[in-house]
Amino acid sequence: MDTITKANELNYFFWSMICGVAMTIVYDFLRARRREKKQVGLFIYIEDIVWFCVLGVLVYLLAFRQNAGMIRWYSFFGIGLGALIYKLLLGDKLMNVFRKCYSYFVRAFCFLIKIIMWPVRFIAALIKRPIGVVVWHSRTGSRQLSDMMKVSKQRLRNRMRYKARKTNSSEEDE
Template sequence: MSGLYSTVSDEAVFFLCCIAVGALAVFLYDILRISRRIVKVGVSVVTAEDILFFVVAALMLFYVAYLKNSGEVRWQGFIGGALGVVLYIFVVRNRVVDTGTVLVRWFMKMFVGAVRICLFPVRIIFKALKKPIAVVAWYTGKSLRRAKRLARQAKLRVGMRAKGAFLMLRKK
């Protein structure tokens, strides 16, 4: 008689695990939905994400069947998974997506703010050096233009390469 109760309790545990896996699968899909709200992607990326999600969800359900039910696929596993999905959708789905989106956007703003604070001294240094660098660049450009003009008169070609200036005789 105790064997019957242990079998029923094992099946009940399996059923509850399948409910949890169904709810977990929808939670993972909600994470995908949150990422889609934050970063807009194309239809092909959404399709690839959905296919990957359904493969992972099926593997999760079969893994639970393997662990708890010796690999046997039974109807209560599918019903438990579907019940977990339905319970999750009716109880928490929209709240999770809305709250998750708000939290992710808030953390992104905090991260951007921290980066701006860290880069503030660098911005000040660049602003301070902007004018002297512009003057040097102007004089360098002026000198290069003057050298090119003189080279044209002397039939030479003057230019700049990555490793420095060069002079060549111009071909006629």
């Protein structure tokens, strides 16, 4: 087990502040994305819960790595102080940068998807005409087959009626 000294505790406090700054930056990026694209309230709640769970895991890992697994009250104070310093110095200024970064990221992602989907669209365009011809012929063929079935069904009914009349008329003659 590591011995806890004042230098270790000061180092732990410093890393707690960095953790607070990092998590506030991540949350500001989430806020910028929310301002850029409107979202459903439930999704925002789930996103906040996930962010808070990640923060909890980060605090646990920080305490485990830097302070022999002991979580101290000043670690939470360091996280809060780091977040406050970030908000006072850079918070609002970086929000616009994050919004622009998000919009560029979305554009780049859409462009990448278009590049990836280009061969699929090309192949679909090549196959579209032959498949359309087959579908058209199958529609007309099925329509013709249906018409032939209706006619043959009607002929069969007419023959049965004719035979029934013939048998009825021959029975009456007797």
